[in-house]
Amino acid sequence: MFSRDELERYSRHVILPEIGGAGQQKLKQARVLVIGAGGLGSPLLLYLAAAGIGTLGIVDDDTVSLSNLQRQVLHGTEAIGRRKTESAAVAIAGLNPHVRVVEHTERLTPQNADSLIGAYDIVADGSDNFDTRFLVNDTCYSLGKTLVTAAMLRFDGQLSTFKPWKGAPHPCYRCVFPEPPPPGSVPACSEAGVLGALGGVMGSLQALEVVKELLDLGDSLSGRLLLYDALRGDFRTVKLRRDPQCRTCGDRS
Numbered sequence: 140m141f142s143r144d145e146l147e148r149y150s151r152h153v154i155l156p157e158i159g160g161a162g163q164q165k166l167k168q169a170r171v172l173v174i175g176a177g178g179l180g181s182p183l184l185l186y187l188a189a190a191g192i193g194t195l196g197i198v199d200d201d202t203v204s205l206s207n208l209q210r211q212v213l214h215g216t217e218a219i220g221r222r223k224t225e226s227a228a229v230a231i232a233g234l235n236p237h238v239r240v241v242e243h244t245e246r247l248t249p250q251n252a253d254s255l256i257g258a259y260d261i262v263a264d265g266s267d268n269f270d271t272r273f274l275v276n277d278t279c280y281s282l283g284k285t286l287v288t289a290a291m292l293r294f295d296g297q298l299s300t301f302k303p304w305k306g307a308p309h310p311c312y313r314c315v316f317p318e319p320p321p322p323g324s325v326p327a328c329s330e331a332g333v334l335g336a337l338g339g340v341m342g343s344l345q346a347l348e349v350v351k352e353l354l355d356l357g358d359s360l361s362g363r364l365l366l367y368d369a370l371r372g373d374f375r376t377v378k379l380r381r382d383p384q385c386r387t388c389g390d391r392s
């Protein structure tokens with residue numbers, strides 16, 4: 140049940156017939172794991188916390204540095220040198236004390252992926268490297284967890300939802316990107332740069348898709364990739380196909 144304070148806090152959600160008190164209760168009961176408390180994770184965590192997600196897990200082993208602050212709006216100047224998980228927990232507690240934050244100050248590895256992801260209902264990946272993205276995809280598939288994943292570089296962002304555990308026609312990340320690109324072939328944001336507000340756009344969209352999945356609202360992004368070209372000011376979606384030969388979710392795997 141909600142306190143009077145919570146009912147007022149979430150009143151703009153509750154007034155929406157598509158959410159209502161029952162939907163808001165679902166959000167309160169939800170456990171969402173966010174991977175990466177950086178450029179995507181910042182708006183993602185802030186909007187999920189503001190929305191009243193009951194439990195937010197945060198996986199990040201990094202500390203806040205000065206060059207993060209151009210886009211990682213979750214962290215303030217005073218947080219430089221502190222763990223991102225800790226800085227995020229402080230910011231979230233200030234925004235919404237009803238959210239339980241679980242700090243996982245570690246890297247996601249093949250050794251801990253099952254136990255970390257297994258403790259949550261849904262995963263939002265805002266990590267910055269391909270090894271993590273593939274590991275998250277494969278683990279979410281084997282544990283039957285929905286994955287909302289986003290990525291960005293320079294002026295371009297992409298976003299999709301993967302739930303291949305539901306079976307055909309739902310593809311997984313590996314159906315679309317079979318292998319990580321060779322090391323060095325795709326630059327990181329630290330090498331190629333990224334416009335800060337792009338993280339705000341993509342991370343906010345990611346938070347919105349997480350809420351949609353939790354409440355079964357509208358059309359899922361499963362099977363579609365949303366592309367944002369910031370310089371053109373243009374969004375488009377492309378269809379994604381399940382690969383029957385996929386090493387993760389294919390017929391022979």
Ligand code: ZN
Nearest residue numbers: 311314385388
């Ligand atoms: Zn697949």
